[in-house]
Amino acid sequence: MKLKRTVLLGAAIAGLLASSVAGAVEEQFIGLPSYRVGPYASGGSGVFGGWIDYMQLVNERDGGINGVRLTWEECETEYNNARGVECYERLKKKGSTGNTVFQPVSTGITYSVLDKAAQDKIPVVTIGYGRTDAADGRVFPWVFPLITTYWSQASAIVNFIGTKEGGMDKLKGKKIGLLYHDSAYGKESHAVLDRLATKHGFELSKIAVAHPGNEQQSQWLQLRQLKPDYVILWGWGVMNPTALKAAAKVGYPREKMIGVWWSGAEEDTIPAGPAAKGFIAAGFNVAGANYPVVADIKKFVYGKGKGNMEDKARIGSVYYNRGVVHGLITVEAIRKAQEKFGKGRALTGEQVRWGFENLNLDDARLKALGATGFLPSLKISCADHEGPGVVKFQQWDGSQWKVISDWVESDRPLVRGMIEESAAAYAKEKGIKPRDCSKEG
């Protein structure tokens, strides 16, 4: 009798365990090194808000990626390198398969974790920042700049100016001023712009602005003397509105000022007030809430009270949409990796790396995702971790950003040549043997 009861109890427990295993939901963990306090919190809250909202959308609308629900945890870096590394370490073993991908959203943190991530087999995704030459996947198999790089952006800006002037041949003899943040980030464009100046015959004047850039009177007096046909604003943070105000003060037309993607958000123009009207900026994503993907977020995420943004008016802003792009690309890379390693399974960072390297977001896929025109189509390969290298241009009309161009390409042969040169030099310095991409599966 006692034996019978024990057997029955054992069978019941076994049955319970079996049913719970069968019903277990697979989860894919993504660690987010965010910055919502400190000097760059205004941008960080938008980027990470959009990013989390997109992942929430995939969970709420689709039930995850082929049934695998996304989980995430934020770790506050305050945009500080030491904290970024601490976050990397803290997040890397979380989740059933460890951290899937590390996206530092900071060039400094990227440099700090580059070697660690390769050892830990965690892909590092650096959309819109980080090392430009990491676009050469043969030398940097674990790093993915994706969409575009600083060099491609600089070249696309010159192409855009050429188009405005009526052709690249019209650039000969023109004067272009480069007002840049006096840091490694600000100097990133120098080499490529120097080569383009030589190639197209325009005169390039580089004018540095000391960090943080809240004083630019002398720089703008110099610019007024130089009388450039265009000014490229390679700014960051408070430097951007200060530049716009200073330009207004010396009477330089804002329509002739072209900013980079870290100069072209609402956070850069609103503080400048009317002085920002007419200003143009490049971007690998656009502003606006009228895209189906954003509409879905409003419906499936905010409709259920699960939205991440405290200030809902910022949904559709440049930084918010940039976060959506980060989320979308991450999800699509995981989806791609599942095709190879098993649908409905949680994957390791190494497996997701393959997903990034074989990512193909063509026009049809973007349409299906409700993101046509929201970001460019994208095809990544073993050798090319950048993709299209294109940007769109938006103009501030006094209250919002308006898209004024289609995707503008860079001088691909020139930029890719420079990337390969730089990556080869890095490989030589570090003793890295570049991968043979013909052998990659």
Place this chain on the structure above:
Amino acid sequence: MQFFIEVLIGGLLSGVMYALVALGFVLIYKASGVFNFAQGAMVFFAALSFVGFQEVLPARFGLEAGSAAVFWLSFLLAFATMVVLGIATERIVLRPLVNQPPITLFMATIGLTYVVEGLAQMTWGANVRGLELGIMDEPIAWLMDDYGIGVSKFDLFAAGVAASLVALLALLFQYTKVGRALRAVADDHQAALSIGIPLQTIWRVVWAVAGFVALVAGMIWGARNGVQFALTFTALKALPVLILGGFTSVPGAIVGGLIIGASEKLAEVYVGPLVGGGIEGWFPYMLALAFLLVRPEGLFGERHIDRV
């Protein structure tokens, strides 16, 4: 020559903006011998509170956005916030540290910086805001047309505000009972206490006045560059001004500001291109360092004599 004059005038007017921030440091240093590292954070908190109230009042109480009533009510509420912050600082940070070495008080203000920065973003959020004071940051037309010199209306307005503040503070320190008590406390805490000066009240008053100066500086800088975290960096511009003008002199802050402003702009324009530019950040510090070697107490600072 015309370009030189334009750079010089622009520099002098920028210097006045630096002096505005430096004044807050001077006030607290004069009264308590404390170098208040948190002054930049106070500028940020004050300006953020001002624009925060400007948003809250119309939304919660139905007042007309952008009206004079909202402006002045926001100003008063922001000032009240700074007074509360000043009183809390005295009660929680300074009072337990009476008669401690200056370095202890200085370290306490470093901690205070992080608290104030965090409190500001926690209370009002991290969004960047614009601030319009109704004065356009554009050149005066007749100066531009007749002489080709661009002098901003906004910079002139800021200079006027700074001059008024200096006059007001000079009167406060020289001709009022509170002012004399402030100076006595600055000289010696214990001696001031022994003759019946209420140290705690004096400290509260001075932190409240420093809060007022921070609010004015924050509004001017905020109107120029937007109300954002970078306002805390204005403190970096004030440091060389203080070294030059002296930590204890209100007029010194103005003169120091003018010298730093003019010299950094002239250096950026005429020396900068020879060394790759971007020297505005460090040049004032180099100048201040050189000045320290000649006159350690600054232009108007009190000469410190130790008898041995």
